[in-house]
Amino acid sequence: MIDVHRLDRANLERAYGLDSQRLLPWPELNAPFEGAWCVLRPHSTSTAHSHHEYEIFIALAGAATLVVDGEPHPFSAGDIVRLPPGSTHCVANEGDQDFEYYGVWWDTEMSAQFTARHEASVS
Template sequence: MRRLDPGELVRDSGLVARRLMPWPLVNAPFDGSWCVVQPGAASGTHAHREHEIWVAVSGEAEIVTDAGRLPFGAGDIVHFRPYEEHRLVNDGEVDFQFFAAWWDVEMAERYSARDEDAR
C-alpha cells in the first residue's frame, strides 16, 4: 500500500498534485497523479499526446474544453483524446479532488517489455 501524504502535494499548473505512478513496485501501462484544485483556482489549459482520464473523487468543478463547460463532480469520469485541450475550474467553496491517469503507445510498449522481462 502507498498512502497519500497531503504534505507531499506540490504546485503544478494551477493545482496541487502528487505523482502516484510510476511506482517502482507496480508495472503499469500508465502514469497517474492525485490532484487537488483549491476553491477559486483552475488548472492550466493543456493538451498532450497521451490519452487521459480524470476520476472525480470529491467536490464539484467544471471541465472546460473546445466543446464548452461541463459540470464534473464526485463519481464522474472523463476521457480526453490526444491533443484535446482541457482544463478544470473550481468555482466552489471546497477543494476539488480527482485522480488523473494518462497513457500512450510508448508507455504500453515499455509495460509489455517489462512484463516480458519479468517472466
C-alpha cells in the first residue's frame, strides 16, 4: 500500500520569504530527513539564512538565481544543488513566472531519531 500526500497549492504557508508546504516524516514514512515544496513568486527573493543542516534543492519549474555566500548561481528546472551546512543562501526570482523547487534537509539528530524509530519498528 502506498501513502500519497498531495500538494495543497491553495494553502501554502509563508516561510523564509516564499510559499511552501512542508513534508515532515509521518509514521509510515519514517525518514531521516524533512523537506518542503517551495514556490517563489515572480520578482521576489527568499530570506537569506544559514543553518547547521545539510540541504539539497531540486529545481522543478522555472528559473531563478541561487545566491550562496554572496555568489550568484543560475538555477533552473532540472538542476540539483547541494548546500553545505553553514552556507548563507537565498533564491531570487527575477522572472515573470513562479519558480518552484523542492528542498530536503537532514542532520545527525534527525538521522539518530530515524534510527531509533526504525529499530523500534522492527523489534
